[in-house]
Amino acid sequence: MNGTDHGRQGHAVTMRDVAKAAGVSVATVSHVVNNKSGARIGEDARRRVQEAVVELGYRPNALAKTLSQGSSRFIGLVADAIATTPFAGQIIHGAQDEAWKHGYVLLVANTEGNPAVENDAVTMMLEHQVRGILYSTWYHREIVVPETLHQTDTVLVNCFADDSGLPAVVPDEQQGGRTATEELLAAGHRRIAFLNTTTPSPAQTGRLAGYRAALEAAGIAFDEHLVQLAEPAQEGGYDATAQVLACGATGVFCHNDRVAMGLYDGLREHGLRIPEDVAVVGFDNQDVIAAHLRPPLSTVALPHYELGAAGVRVLLGLEPPVDVLRIACPAIRRQSV
Amino acid sequence: MNGTDHGRQGHAVTMRDVAKAAGVSVATVSHVVNNKSGARIGEDARRRVQEAVVELGYRPNALAKTLSQGSSRFIGLVADAIATTPFAGQIIHGAQDEAWKHGYVLLVANTEGNPAVENDAVTMMLEHQVRGILYSTWYHREIVVPETLHQTDTVLVNCFADDSGLPAVVPDEQQGGRTATEELLAAGHRRIAFLNTTTPSPAQTGRLAGYRAALEAAGIAFDEHLVQLAEPAQEGGYDATAQVLACGATGVFCHNDRVAMGLYDGLREHGLRIPEDVAVVGFDNQDVIAAHLRPPLSTVALPHYELGAAGVRVLLGLEPPVDVLRIACPAIRRQSV
DNA sequence: ATGAAAGCGCTAACAA
């Protein structure tokens, strides 16, 4: 209804209105509103403007501003799976915090991996004059870059495309694998199994390399019988229980938390206790699981938040330029080791 | 560089460029680009324009367009927890699909529940002239509406504020509770426990009401010993195992999937099989858990996607106006019943 | 059927 129509639909208050009310020109209003340094404004003109601003409930029109400035304050973020895991959400969160910090706002589009939607999303962003685009995936992988992405500055987040010439920000899988293994090593384990994923991926090779590196650094010979493969979900971990046990490991590094969850079930069926009989470490730090298993799972976190934040930093040129920026995966200690 | 500087940084192609190239006026270009009905354009002028468009790689400037039209094509979505659960992601997904369908794009802001951030987010959206705002929470609850939200059209998604006058779209908890119970009833169970949450909430009361309604409809007397309380997480379900067993139930409806997961553990420790000895149904349909427990969990889904979609529909006035729109929670059958 | 021109709300020289 009516009354204080604070800016609502009914014709917005513009700078002109403020100028009129304050008895100054729009240029003056612009200057005080934006706190332009190098603009000498009389104390009292400034005051009058400020008063008029609150009085009228003036709110700058960001669109008009970017139009006249030429450069926009948008950063586009296209994600392939906002809806299915919390991972993309963390990337968004990190990207947004960092973007805001620099006066940018995020335009996000969820494509669920559909190339047509992806194209629409990029087009939409381009039409909105985004400063650049963050193209992200929910799990670390190599991608082929959609052609349209080359029409603006883009940085790949949690994915990469080797000779695309596009900068990428990804988790440091190798360091992560090494960290996970070291958790077990530190607890005194010498015979450590690695339940790796069956899926070829940077995670598969990187974590394995990290596992080997940790072993080597600890002076333990690599034993190929200790690395086994499992589908990267609960079922995989559960099904692998017998083999894991068969190789005589006292600690097992699981490719991810879900596999660890499955393994928990398997171990329990064998009457084994965690960590007394077998120590387990996961990967991902997927909260719903890791923090609430019995016992709570020690794991290594995927730095999604940081990935998003670093992504905008490289987009904005705030990060020393490199082809691929690797972000560390920190250990999260709970009670399974 | 051969002429294909497709848009990139270097001065974007504008309508003027297209007009010049096609030998027509910008007005004409505008008309053909927007396919304006009621604009008589000569067959061949139209063709020349279209050619020039692709030739130059013209891309409309959405910001300039909204500025001149007055109305923007943005819908703001503020969420309190994109980063922690996949729930918010599904709301975003639904909202975005529906928004796009109507030519709108989503401006999303993640506040992680921080009121200051929330305020900034709304301000930012207002400055971007959003058509309206969807204010969403990751779990269904009553909220107090941030003052700023009244400055534009807003609809509450997955939350409500009784006398705020704002329309709300929420899951139909009661129907959901009834559905869950009916799954057990249909499998022949007569003595059904309800492991409700300890947290006062629409879910707590709504699902309980649904449980009672289902029982009543089946001609089964309500027995208060059958409803027990548990913290809404794995630990809660696990800890409640003994009491649940003590009341002689053959089927149990858990307040959510996480509780069900904990109960699985407890039941297993008692040497009980699911569903042979005890049938279990959850709520939420949280994929990481429900689909991968052993046996996979039958549950009731929270309609997050639909919540988001319906939210934009009511915002756009495409839905018959009601104070609160309740969205159904469908049963998801797996193997725990 | 097509074009000229006046805005949309704001910024940025440049004057005054």
Add this chain to the structure above:
DNA sequence: TTGTTAGCGCTTTCAT
């Protein structure tokens, strides 16, 4: 210190 003015890219009457 402050005001004038010319755009930014596009839409939209209103002429022609």
